[in-house]
Structure formats: structure tokens, C-alpha cells
Amino acid sequence: MDLSYIINELGEEREQYFNAVAPPIIQTSNFTFKKVDEMRKLFKDEYSGYIYSRGLNPTIDILRKKLAALDEAEDCLVFNSGASAIFASVLANVKAGDHIVSVEKPYSWAQHMFNVILPRFGVTTTYVDGTQIENFERAILPNTSIIYLESPNSWSFALQDLTAVAELAKAEGIITICDNSYCTPLYQKPLIMGIDIALQSATKYIGGHSDVVAGVLTGRREMMAKIFNSEYLTAGNGISPFNAWLLIRGLRTLPIRLQKVTENTKVVLAYLKAHPKVESVLFPHDESFPQYILAKQQMKAACGLISFYLKVEKIEDIVKFCESLKHILMAVSWGGYESLIIPGCASVTPEAYDINQKPQRMLRLYIGQEEPDYIIQDIDQALNNT
Numbered sequence: 235m236d237l238s239y240i241i242n243e244l245g246e247e248r249e250q251y252f253n254a255v256a257p258p259i260i261q262t263s264n265f266t267f268k269k270v271d272e273m274r275k276l277f278k279d280e281y282s283g284y285i286y287s288r289g290l291n292p293t294i295d296i297l298r299k300k301l302a303a304l305d306e307a308e309d310c311l312v313f314n315s316g317a318s319a320i321f322a323s324v325l326a327n328v329k330a331g332d333h334i335v336s337v338e339k340p341y342s343w344a345q346h347m348f349n350v351i352l353p354r355f356g357v358t359t360t361y362v363d364g365t366q367i368e369n370f371e372r373a374i375l376p377n378t379s380i381i382y383l384e385s386p387n388s389w390s391f392a393l394q395d396l397t398a399v400a401e402l403a404k405a406e407g408i409i410t411i412c413d414n415s416y417c418t419p420l421y422q423k424p425l426i427m428g429i430d431i432a433l434q435s436a437t438k439y440i441g442g443h444s445d446v447v448a449g450v451l452t453g454r455r456e457m458m459a460k461i462f463n464s465e466y467l468t469a470g471n472g473i474s475p476f477n478a479w480l481l482i483r484g485l486r487t488l489p490i491r492l493q494k495v496t497e498n499t500k501v502v503l504a505y506l507k508a509h510p511k512v513e514s515v516l517f518p519h520d521e522s523f524p525q526y527i528l529a530k531q532q533m534k535a536a537c538g539l540i541s542f543y544l545k546v547e548k549i550e551d552i553v554k555f556c557e558s559l560k561h562i563l564m565a566v567s568w569g570g571y572e573s574l575i576i577p578g579c580a581s582v583t584p585e586a587y588d589i590n591q592k593p594q595r596m597l598r599l600y601i602g603q604e605e606p607d608y609i610i611q612d613i614d615q616a617l618n619n620t
Contacts, residue, residue: 559575
């Protein structure tokens with residue numbers, strides 16, 4: 235299906251809403267019926283129509299069709315946050331006493347679920363270095379029901395061989411879930427490589443304007459219906475029509491925004507690699523990256539996240555660098571217009587800082603859509619002050 239058709243036309247039945255170019259926001263809590271049989275039918279199968287906007291809604295359905303098509307999936311669910319999407323995808327596929335294999339150091343709220351919430355119900359998790367398929371093979375137990383992936387992850391950009399993991403999981407009857415927030419479906423399609431459920435934080439590139447929080451699941455229609463009829467409806471964690479409309483608006487410019495971010499990132503990456511105060515950089519599509527060959531195989535491009543290390547001895551130097559930036563904002567997340575930075579040392583107190591712990595020394599930079607010289611000038615003056 236053509237990308238331009240997906241973004242601009244798919245799901246948009248304009249003749250049904252006054253031939254308006256922009257889709258409508260159906261800002262309603264519920265929907266009416268003329269026949270009792272119609273209501274009875276939807277009570278039995280809410281996934282087949284509109285009853286209450288906690289479930290399906292016409293504006294959200296336009297978005298679902300587009301996002302499913304981008305991932306080449308049968309169906310899609312959209313949530314009020316990426317964390318909600320993660321929680322629903324996992325909870326729908328485990329029962330008491332099950333076991334999960336997860337990549338090490340997943341997104342913080344995924345890890346909280348694995349470490350704190352699921353153990354209450356006897357569900358255990360084994361964390362593995364996902365860069366080697368053998369680690370997954372060794373970790374699988376007779377009661378393993380899920381393999382949870384994050385490729386690349388959002389700090390060290392560690393990858394998993396998605397095709398190999400998917401083949402292993404299918405042979406063992408295990409569900410695979412992959413967080414694809416780093417790449418978006420434009421730059422990587424986990425489902426095509428055999429993964430069962432692809433998820434994204436749509437807060438990032440899909441929204442693209444730092445003004446909406448949302449999460450996405452895509453996969454087989456049977457799987458999406460299973461999640462919808464249980465975790466989605468029960469928790470009531472669907473997205474609002476207005477936020478769905480913002481994501482549709484964000485999709486209109488997704489290809490050009492990713493192109494600009496990708497071009498900017500190449501320029502800034504070259505600058506960082508050449509600077510004498512930068513110890514090293516991490517970027518999946520850089521030849522120095524440990525999994526460069528796999529990254530080139532699985533990912534069409536690598537978007538706008540760079541991690542790097544400064545040649546400094548003290549936490550105060552990292553703090554001074556970050557606080558000297560005038561235009562790059564210190565904040566979590568990524569995917570908007572603005573460039574952002576987050577230091578790993580923000581996760582520990584100054585007293586607990588250990589220079590030998592590389593994650594504490596790491597800085598993650600998101601390259602936004604400003605002109606690359608503007609970004610570089612800001613980094614340069616901050617480095618000169620460090």
C-alpha cells in the first residue's frame with residue numbers, strides 16, 4: 235500500500251462528513267441505536283461497532299487503519315500512553331505462574347511491571363543480553379509465554395535479531411512483543427520479520443509535536459480483539475478522540491520530519507565524533523557501532539537519537555555541560571521539533587555517582603528539526619564551558 239495513500243486517504247471517508255479535507259473529531263462519549271437488535275449485537279461484540287468511546291470511536295478508527303497499514307498489520311489498538319500499550323500486550327498473554335524472557339534494561343515502566351506487579355501473581359521474568367540469540371535459547375523455560383524485545387533500546391541502542399528470535403519463539407509456542415518506538419514503522423517493521431505484536435510510544439515520532447501522549451499496538455486481528463475485549467476495555471486506557479486527531483495530523487508530516495531528523499543527525503554525529511572532548515558515540519547506523527551490520531539489515535534508517543560520553547572525570551563536568559546548553563532542552567522523550575538531552579547521571583545522586591558505571595556517564599541527545607549548525611553551535615559553546 236502506498237505510503238502517501240495511507241497517510242492522506244486511508245480510512246478517511248470524506249463524503250460522510252461534508253467533504254471536509256481534515257477528518258472530524260467525533261467528541262462523543264456514546265452512540266445511539268434505533269433498534270434493540272442493533273444494541274444487543276454490539277453488547278455481544280463491542281469490537282464490531284460503536285457503543286461507547288471507551289472502546290471504539292470513528293476518529294480513533296481512522297488512526298487505527300493508518301497505523302495498522304504502516305506496520306503491514308491486520309489491526310491496531312491505540313492507547314492513552316506507551317506504558318498502557320506495554321501493560322495490555324503483556325497482561326493479555328500471561329497467566330499466573332507463567333515466565334517471561336525480556337531483554338535487559340527495558341523501558342522503565344516495562345521493568346516495573348516485570349519486577350513489581352507481575353510477581354504478585356506468580357509471573358517471573360528472566361532478563362537476558364538480547365544481542366545473542368543463544369541467550370534467549372538458554373532462558374526459555376517450559377512455562378515461558380512471552381519474549382519481550384526492545385530493538386533498538388533507547389539508550390545503548392542494543393538490537394535483537396528479530397527474525398531469529400521470532401523463529402525461536404514460534405517453534406516454542408511463545409508470543410513475541412517488540413517495542414519499535416526508536417524506528418517507527420517507516421524505518422523498521424517487526425511484524426514482517428515474524429514478531430507477533432509491535433508496539434510504539436506514539437508520543438514520539440508519530441505525534442511529533444510534544445503535545446500528546448499515546449501508545450500503539452499492531453498485529454493480527456485475532457490478537458488485537460483479544461486485548462480489546464479484556465485489558466483494553468477493562469482498564470479503560472484507550473486514547474481520546476482529540477488526541478487521536480492530533481496523531482492523524484502528526485502522521486501527515488511523519489516522512490518529511492523523519493527525513494529532516496535523519497539528515498540533521500548525520501551532521502551532528504560527524505561533529506561529535508571529531509570533537510576532542512567527546513570520548514565516544516553510539517549510533518546504530520555508524521560503522522563503529524557493535525551491531526552495525528544487523529542494524530543496517532533490520533533498519534532502513536536510524537532517526538535522531540545519539541548517545542555519547544564526554545572525556546570528563548567528575549559528575550560536576552557533566553552537569554555543567556548540560557546546564558550550559560542554551561537551546562537544546564533538558565527533558566525526557568524524543569520525536570518533537572526541539573532537540574533534547576538527558577544525562578544518565580540524573581538517575582543517581584551525586585554521592586552515588588560512579589565514574590566506572592558507563593550508564594551513569596552516558597548522555598542521550600535527541601536531534602530535532604532545527605538547522606544542524608544551530609544545534610552544533612549550542613553543543614560547541616557548552617563543551618567550551620566544560
